[in-house]
Amino acid sequence: MSITAIGSVSPLGTSENEIWENYLHSGHFIKNGKDHTCTELVATIRDTVKEEVESLRNSDQKYKNLDASVLYAILASRIALNKAGWTKEDVFGINIGSSRGATSLFEKYYDEFLLRKRVSTLSSPTTTLGNISSWVAHDLQSSGPEISHSITCSTALHAVLNGAVWIQSGICNKFMAGGSEASLTPFTIAQMKAMKIYATEEDTYPCKAFDLEKTRNSMVLGEGAAVACLEKGIKENALAVIEGIGYATEPLEHNISISTNADCFQKSMKMALGDISPDEVDVIVMHAPGTIKGDLSEYNAIKKVFCNKLPALTTNKWKVGHTFGASGMLSIELAVLMLKHQTFIEIPLINSQNPPEKINRVLVNAVGFGGNAVSVLLSK
Known part of the structure; x- marks a missing residue:
């Protein structure tokens, strides 16, 4: 089975060249979130990508009330689709999951409920777990199966498992698999802090991933989406x-x-x-x-x-x-x-x-x- 394209939206950027260049230097994208919705250490998408997200949000009236996790997934899926050369005539499955889902909207609508004892009409459809894949399918005008799931932090790789099984079954020859997360919200970070696993030190490398000598937990939340195009067999254009x-x-x-x-x-x-x-x-x-x-x-x-x-x-x-x-x-x-x-x-x-x-x-x-x-x- 081949991976023929990957599209992503993350603190690294959105283009392959930019992403690779950012991997080659020893710097990181973790900073204090004072300019975000929280004051903890976080890794946010870049300002240029935020502009793309807002442009997408304003491009269609139906997109204005979508959670950022959905918009990130749409952008990443568009990138992957274009790289793979798929069109809306291709029948392909979509499985893009999320650990937290529309957490920003959940918090917004719950605050609204506490204040006014009622919520917006769109509070339910915009926060369902199937929200991501269904909107990606709408945006790409695909006609194949669409699946959403949450298996916590292994969600994206479980999507690859699902895609592989669908392809091996012969039901479809192409599948789009990945994950999306826009969890940099006060309540989400508070949950991580409650478990005593969040980073507290603003030193050279706040997140000491795989530093086995560290004496404190140092997890830091980031945001983004990434999607891979899977195809049956070994393709000439396989990445x-x-x-x-x-x-x-x-x-x-x-x-x-x-x-x-x-x-x-x-x-x-x-x-x-x-x-x-x-x-x-x-x-x-x-x-x-x-x-x-x-x-x-x-x-x-x-x-x-x-x-x-x-x-x-x-x-x-x-x-x-x-x-x-x-x-x-x-x-x-x-x-x-x-x-x-x-x-x-x-x-x-x-x-x-x-x-x-x-x-x-x-x-x-x-x-x-x-x-x-x-x-x-x-x-x-």
């Missing part, structure tokens, strides 16, 4: 080939717990590898949310599966924050760019790794609350 997909869920001990050695990740990585030797994986794009236990448990799982020959390890959350349901697809985007440019993107906080001479295979991980892990193995 990458999906060689394997793995998934697993481990029993819950606590609502947000994950086992010390991340049993779910061990199972998902082994399933994604299949008959391929672990030695043949060159890079792993980790989930690594910047929490002490989350980062360490994933690392322990990787050591269990890959033993003494670890691939080069990286993540993008130190740069763009944790975009919840969109994060897995942004990780796939990073993996595809590394395969294309044959350049390993290092984590500035980590100095002990040797970049691979060649990048032929990249494994991408994602996990969410509830211990639901997904791993996707990509190759050139």
